[in-house]
Amino acid sequence: MSQFARDVVEKLQRASAAKRLVDVTETEVDDLLRAKGVSTTSTVPTPQSLQLTKVRFGGSRRPPLPATNTGPTPTPAGSPFEFDWNPGPGLNGLGSARNLRGKSTVLEVILWALRGTCGVQEDVAKYIDYVDVGFAISGAPIGVEFTVTNDQPVGKVVGGTSPVVQLASFETKSEFAAAMAEVMMPRLQLPTIPTFSSVSGAYEHAWPSYAGALAITVAGLDILIGDHKFGLPARLLQMFIGTPWATTKAQAQTARKSLDAEIAADDERAGIADASRTSHRAAAQASLDAALAALAASPDPLADLAAAEAAVANVQRLSNLIAAAVIQHADLRTRTVAMEAEKTEEQRRQHQLLEDALAVKFFNRHQPTMCPRCTSPVTNDQRKEEAAGHACSVCHEELDLDAFDADLLIASTADETTRRSAIAGAKLVADTSPGSGTDRDAPDDPVDTLTALETAIGKARAQIAAIETNLGRWRDEREQSLALATPANLNASSRRDAELAVARAQGALEALTVPSPAVATGSEHVETMRRHARILTAADDLAGERVTEGQRAALTSIADRVTVLARSFGMDALTKVEITGSPSLKAYKSGVPVNYSRITRGEQLRLKVALAVALLHTADDTGIGRHPGLLLVDSPAAEELAQENVDAMVRALADAVDAVADSQVIIATRNVDLLNDLLDDRHRRIADGDGYLW
Structure with missing residues (x-):
């Protein structure tokens, strides 16, 4: 600890009552002086010439520019x-x-x-x-x-x-x-x-x-x-x-x-805050007095109380039904939009399958006379081998028998996705051909998917229409119940509003009477500064x-x-x-x-x-x-x-x-x-x- 800090402590302990600090320590003084940039030592300076x-x-x-100069002139x-x-x-x-x-x-x-x-x-x-x-x-x-x-x-x-x-x-x-x-x-x-x-x-x-x-x-x-x-x-x-x-x-x-x-500056802010607090407290008391007067003048809601309560209960019931129906209506509309999008995608997919299958069928019906790679001729023996041995007459690759039965030429080494798409397209072509007898109830039938989507969309639209009808009816009933409840309910509502106004005014007045934590914290900070x-x-x-x-x-x-x-x-x-x-x-x-x-x-x-x-x-x-x-x-x-x-x-x-x-x-x-x-x-x-x- 510095000697200067010790002397400051001694001075504070011997000071008059207004300036005295008896609990101050040398460490506190040294720390404060250091924080404020106050030197605790003195040096004797030597003159530097x-x-x-x-x-x-x-x-x-x-020389000055001439007085008649009106344009830019070089210096x-x-x-x-x-x-x-x-x-x-x-x-x-x-x-x-x-x-x-x-x-x-x-x-x-x-x-x-x-x-x-x-x-x-x-x-x-x-x-x-x-x-x-x-x-x-x-x-x-x-x-x-x-x-x-x-x-x-x-x-x-x-x-x-x-x-x-x-x-x-x-x-x-x-x-x-x-x-x-x-x-x-x-x-x-x-x-x-x-x-x-x-x-x-x-x-x-x-x-x-x-x-x-x-x-x-x-x-x-x-x-x-x-x-x-x-x-x-x-x-x-x-x-x-x-x-x-x-x-x-x-x-x-x-x-x-x-x-x-x-x-x-803090004292000035505190003074402004105190004045503002006093003003706000007076305003809060005036608000409480006015709220108590309004409560005393409000009517007692006794007439047709039972009917009004029944009407209010019916309004609540109908409101719950309407709320649930609105949620269900929104959910159905969301699902319908999603199904319509799925239907559009399925139609696009089936159209693509059909085009691909027609293209495959068109090219499979050709009888190649030579290899497209080396122009080697394709012989009749090779064509016979294709029919009997199930090998391509051009590349001699083994053919897929399931596809061959569907009148398709697909190598057995083709990837599964290509194979399944080609077979599905071939079936789709067969289904769209006149006199086709293909079973539409097959589980993998693409047409069944489209039909199922159309059916689901129709059901959803019917449900939406039914909900909209119910919503209109329930809303009309709720308006009628509200009309029955209003006369008695207005009196009760007015009474409740007056009671709430009194409670709020009392709370506001109490809040302005008790010092806030922020004010207490600010006061502690000011005391530390003092x-x-x-x-x-x-x-x-x-x-x-x-x-x-x-x-x-x-x-x-x-x-x-x-x-x-x-x-x-x-x-x-x-x-x-x-x-x-x-x-x-x-x-x-x-x-x-x-x-x-x-x-x-x-x-x-x-x-x-x-x-x-x-x-x-x-x-x-x-x-x-x-x-x-x-x-x-x-x-x-x-x-x-x-x-x-x-x-x-x-x-x-x-x-x-x-x-x-x-x-x-x-x-x-x-x-x-x-x-x-x-x-x-x-x-x-x-x-x-x-x-x-x-």
Whole structure:
């Protein structure tokens, strides 16, 4: 059993009455946590560095189609372009004297290759035909190469140098995103972040959420860490600073919320069922009252009761006769149809026998003069031998004497079926000949079979006619008896119907009064879920306490570093910063606390950059955490920072990044003079004059 399960059991046994479980065991807790995917151990993560080593992309700038175009026009060839850069560690800069010169596009292409999802503006993305971006994860090279075909990325992810190994391939946008998650998550040792929402239920944040936290853009300043709200910034903060038990906390919280939602749904269904049951019970009581009133008002059936009973008995007797006659009638009709079919078959068979026999008789009367096989002549001696010795005059085969007596020539070696058919056909020919004296009473006589069938069919048809006559008579008699029984019977029937209605209404009311087995089973299931919810709540609370305790010192250290960095970025009035695990940031300006959401956009930018750099320092100082050390910052001057503040921020950022091993920051700015002053050629890429970067 795990120590975490023991601690959960202890917490449940010491909890308040509403949350207490005294009969819970460590085995039950361990089994439940395992079933819900909640880790019972905590690991200390080691940072894995991520650096950009190459970014190359190209295509052609295609001019817009003329406004007067009304038919299909080939896509213009445009002017080709290519951007190729190999940035180094530390601070790197992308500069242009004016905005809209391609700086943001370079950062978006880097993120496209990193995340597997495209954030490049649609009109610009149409220019790009190929992308080749290289990364290094703790020194191990990773390459992302793809072309854009029909708006779909088609390419591969490779690793290593000698040899280069293909790690994944993709042909669609969704496959690209999945491939990057599959490659990057395990290599950077990043776990998925489970979460829950009332709309989507339980789901997991993965690589796109981590990668989004590596870029700082104007559009994402409302969020302190990353580019998604709804609890994700807190999870990212915990992961990046390596807070112990953070994964267990996220898993337990998600499992608890999922179970709470399931319980709430069951409670809602049960509430609807209870309301429906109450409504149905009231309706059943009203039905019973109405049935009792109808029974009290029904007449007592006493008049002509004896005559009515006799008529009813006669109706029953006649109904039985009719039912039996109908069955007999159907049986006779079935047998008649079968016999008629048999008669037709017998007629066909006899006709075939007759034709075969006539053919045999016709050919047997011939006197062959030669053998049909070898043309050897048949002599008179051979014919005499046939008559005297009973051997065929042509083939000398011994003849069947019974057939010979019937004036048939059949070899004694012929099969029995052929022999019997030929003899029967010969007799049939004899019977149909004028003046024939053949005995028709012979048991094998085929004509007797046909006669017997015709006789049986006639008898059956006579029986059918007799039954139909009886049925008509019995039905008339039954109608007369029904007419006699109706007046008294109606009263009795009405009384019985009223009594049955009362019985049914009473049964329905009783059924709605006693809980059904299904309701009892559902109640047991809900109670089990409530018990599990208590266990998961205790696990969530316990992990939360450990997370809070584990990150308290780290958050204090990070807040102090953010204060120093933000002041170096030009926030001179800043005296202190407080950061909580939610995460929330409170800036003290001249001693007055102001929440992050209430400060200016320029101040938000500087604090967000300062926090990101502070996370890099924390991972470098402690050797704990999961921040990979890469940061992309887009156009800080866009938030109306004074030029001297931008200069101070970039210079301070360069010093801060240089102090962190294996870190890399790429910043896009219009201050090209500052980039030229701070960075060498490898670490900067600057557009010429008013030109474009690519």
